[in-house]
Amino acid sequence: MTTSTDFEWLDNLEELRQSEPAWVVAMRKQALEAAKDLPWPERSKTPLRGRHADLSVLKDPLLPTAIPASVLATVQSDAYLAFGNGHLQEQALPPEALRQGIIVSALSRAIVEHQNRIQPVFGHVIGQPASRADALNGALWDDGAFIYIPDNVTLKTPILILHYADSQARRLIPRSLIIMGVNSHATIIERYVSASSDERLLFLGAVEISAQDGASVHYGSLQNLSARSDVFMRRQGHVYRDARIDWSIGEFGGDITIASDDTELLNPGAHSTHTMVFFGADKQRQDFDTRITHSSPHTTSHIIAKGVMKDKARSAFNGVTDIKPGAVQSDGRQKEQTLMLSDDAHADAVPSLLINENDVFAAHSASTGPIDKVALFYLMARGLSEKEAIRLFVHGFLAPVVDAIPSDLLRNAVWDSVERKLDQ
Amino acid sequence: MSKPVLEIKDLHVEIDHKPILKGVNLTVQGGEVHAVMGPNGTGKTSLAQTLMGHPNYTVTQGQILLDGEDVLAMKTDARARAGLFLAMQYPSEISGVTTANFLRTAINARRGEGNQIPLKEFRDKLDAAMKFLEMDTKFANRYLNEGFSGGEKKRNEILQMMMLEPRIAILDEIDSGLDIDAIKVVSKGVNSLAGPNFGVLLITHYQRILSYVKPDVVHIMMDGRIVKSGDYQLAEELESKGYEWVRTALLDQVQ
Ligand SMILES: Nc1ncnc2c1ncn2[C@@H]1O[C@H](COP(=O)(O)OP(=O)(O)O)[C@@H](O)[C@H]1O
Numbered sequence: 274m275t276t277s278t279d280f281e282w283l284d285n286l287e288e289l290r291q292s293e294p295a296w297v298v299a300m301r302k303q304a305l306e307a308a309k310d311l312p313w314p315e316r317s318k319t320p321l322r323g324r325h326a327d328l329s330v331l332k333d334p335l336l337p338t339a340i341p342a343s344v345l346a347t348v349q350s351d352a353y354l355a356f357g358n359g360h361l362q363e364q365a366l367p368p369e370a371l372r373q374g375i376i377v378s379a380l381s382r383a384i385v386e387h388q389n390r391i392q393p394v395f396g397h398v399i400g401q402p403a404s405r406a407d408a409l410n411g412a413l414w415d416d417g418a419f420i421y422i423p424d425n426v427t428l429k430t431p432i433l434i435l436h437y438a439d440s441q442a443r444r445l446i447p448r449s450l451i452i453m454g455v456n457s458h459a460t461i462i463e464r465y466v467s468a469s470s471d472e473r474l475l476f477l478g479a480v481e482i483s484a485q486d487g488a489s490v491h492y493g494s495l496q497n498l499s500a501r502s503d504v505f506m507r508r509q510g511h512v513y514r515d516a517r518i519d520w521s522i523g524e525f526g527g528d529i530t531i532a533s534d535d536t537e538l539l540n541p542g543a544h545s546t547h548t549m550v551f552f553g554a555d556k557q558r559q560d561f562d563t564r565i566t567h568s569s570p571h572t573t574s575h576i577i578a579k580g581v582m583k584d585k586a587r588s589a590f591n592g593v594t595d596i597k598p599g600a601v602q603s604d605g606r607q608k609e610q611t612l613m614l615s616d617d618a619h620a621d622a623v624p625s626l627l628i629n630e631n632d633v634f635a636a637h638s639a640s641t642g643p644i645d646k647v648a649l650f651y652l653m654a655r656g657l658s659e660k661e662a663i664r665l666f667v668h669g670f671l672a673p674v675v676d677a678i679p680s681d682l683l684r685n686a687v688w689d690s691v692e693r694k695l696d697q
Numbered sequence: 698m699s700k701p702v703l704e705i706k707d708l709h710v711e712i713d714h715k716p717i718l719k720g721v722n723l724t725v726q727g728g729e730v731h732a733v734m735g736p737n738g739t740g741k742t743s744l745a746q747t748l749m750g751h752p753n754y755t756v757t758q759g760q761i762l763l764d765g766e767d768v769l770a771m772k773t774d775a776r777a778r779a780g781l782f783l784a785m786q787y788p789s790e791i792s793g794v795t796t797a798n799f800l801r802t803a804i805n806a807r808r809g810e811g812n813q814i815p816l817k818e819f820r821d822k823l824d825a826a827m828k829f830l831e832m833d834t835k836f837a838n839r840y841l842n843e844g845f846s847g848g849e850k851k852r853n854e855i856l857q858m859m860m861l862e863p864r865i866a867i868l869d870e871i872d873s874g875l876d877i878d879a880i881k882v883v884s885k886g887v888n889s890l891a892g893p894n895f896g897v898l899l900i901t902h903y904q905r906i907l908s909y910v911k912p913d914v915v916h917i918m919m920d921g922r923i924v925k926s927g928d929y930q931l932a933e934e935l936e937s938k939g940y941e942w943v944r945t946a947l948l949d950q951v952q
């Protein structure tokens with residue numbers, strides 16, 4: 274078990290972060306204090322067995338690295354940010370976006386340049402850290418994106434953000450903050466990629482989104498970290514009056530992945546759809562807690578998850594639709610489906626509805642099962658090899674969800690990730 | 698390609714150690730239509746599924762040869778690529794995969810790398826086949842068999858057969874649940890492939906379809922064996938006398 278003394282060497286945060294404003298350093302120190310006492314995320318289906326006791330990886334400097342051209346090409350576009358080992362390497366933003374007041378910047382710069390915009394929101398969407406992983410991210414985040422879309426501005430071009438870790442990196446701690454002004458609209462896609470390596474990578478990610486009245490954001494995330502990564506991901510959104518956050522999350526990489534996604538529908542008319550596609554192979558463990566909280570009347574939500582497990586992979590998906598007292602006329606739905614391609618694979622999907630109000634609609638369904646052997650025979654009887662038959666079947670299983678992803682770019686990248694998992 | 702010859706020799710098959718087929722002998726050649734008739738539970742579907750390599754059926758004795766090649770040594774997909782086609786009694790529903798996408802994948806699997814069917818050629822062929830079978834072209838973009846009625850599924854099996862142009866087609870109760878108009882359409886599809894390089898093993902419970910797809914040979918199957926073979930008149934005799942006749946008159950004779 275890790276004891277608080279393991280953190281003592283981190284207490285010189287001020288020295289490490291001397292270029293940052295005092296309020297940021299104070300937040301980091303507070304988070305560090307919390308990290309000392311908090312446990313790692315506890316998941317009944319995914320025991321961590323002390324795998325993360327080695328926190329010395331948090332100490333070593335993360336050196337800037339060149340992002341391989343093939344990886345960079347996946348985000349290079351009119352509007353993007355690319356980080357290598359937590360250092361901003363490349364970026365672009367169309368001139369008209371600048372004119373409209375859109376900010377797409379490294380968070381490390383934005384805390385200095387846009388303090389007035391950031392300070393009221395940063396750290397407040399996530400709030401108190403719920404686990405050591407959250408707290409360590411709060412204390413030690415390297416860098417990430419700050420995106421601000423001003424009131425009444427619509428950005429058509431998707432904003433792409435890449436977080437890349439090279440084979441030397443033993444940790445990556447990205448954090449992003451997205452503020453959607455009143456009646457603003459945008460698509461933002463974050464990708465996480467690491468070079469394959471024999472060394473373990475400790476990944477602690479966090480994303481905060483605030484969607485103000487009437488705003489809508491399609492937030493996509495695609496995780497393709499190496500097979501030796503311990504992935505802890507925390508995503509949290511606040512949705513105000515008549516606003517919406519549509520999450521499209523693809524989880525493919527990592528050895529262990531523990532993700533906590535939390536969306537709060539704070540005012541009437543708020544909506545969130547949370548779509549997750551995941552695929553585990555080999556001995557991967559994936560554990561997802563996805564929660565949407567209705568704390569206001571006339572709020573609507575939909576949690577959709579599709580997962581495929583092959584080899585000896587295991588997954589657990591826990592969806593929670595939490596309808597608070599007074600959230601009358603709210604509508605919360607969930608649908609989870611998982612498919613197992615081998616006898617040794619295992620998937621659990623548990624939808625929960627926590628309802629403290631009578632005048633609401635809520636529904637859920639979950640199914641998990643092995644691939645249909647008779648269907649495979651049917652496909653093979655037409656000349657498809659077993660591999661092609663499985664591919665077609667898996668495509669068919671995922672298509673209703675993947676093909677509904679509103680961004681071409683993300684949709685294609687998710688299909689690519691599926692292909693690679695099938696071939697793995 | 699040359700005239701196909703499918704030989705089934707002394708075929709014994711079990712499911713879960715229960716003997717189902719008990720020595721089936723049958724040869725189908727290109728240019729021939731063989732009807733296999735028999736009461737329910739007699740092993741007709743088991744024969745069809747075994748020919749295609751369904752994993753639940755275990756061959757304990759006998760041989761299946763296509764042009765002299767050992768079919769039992771081939772996996773299901775290799776059998777299909779060698780020219781066998783099975784129209785299934787209960788086709789699977791495959792969600793998320795359109796009929797068109799599936800057929801193109803299947804055609805390309807048979808043609809092999811570097812010889813893929815051009816999209817236009819595929820589209821034209823599919824449109825023509827659907828028109829011929831009086832199918833709404835919307836079916837091509839619907840998920841394979843999902844939510845199809847029994848009759849639509851049967852028609853879809855024949856569509857696949859026409860697109861894949863097999864050398865030997867095994868049709869397992871392609872007529873069941875169809876009204877007479879639909880039987881005519883399905884029969885038209887089968888007859889469209891007729892020729893010296895196409896043989897048919899037509900499994901049916903009823904004589905009805907045989908007015909449209911004329912069999913050269915009619916076999917009666919009972920209790921896992923072919924108990925009598927004859928020409929078209931055997932089917933008529935069976936229709937008038939019923940399966941009880943076969944049971945009493947023929948089965949005792951064999952045993
Ligand atoms: N999956 C199965 N498991 C066990 N027995 C089966 C299975 N499928 C068929 N059978 C048995 O095999 C026999 C032959 O069935 P089948 O080949 O479907 O006959 P038919 O097509 O002539 O109606 C029947 O006794 C049936 O109960």
Ligand SMILES: [Mg+2]
Nearest residue numbers: 741742786870
């Ligand atoms: Mg049958």
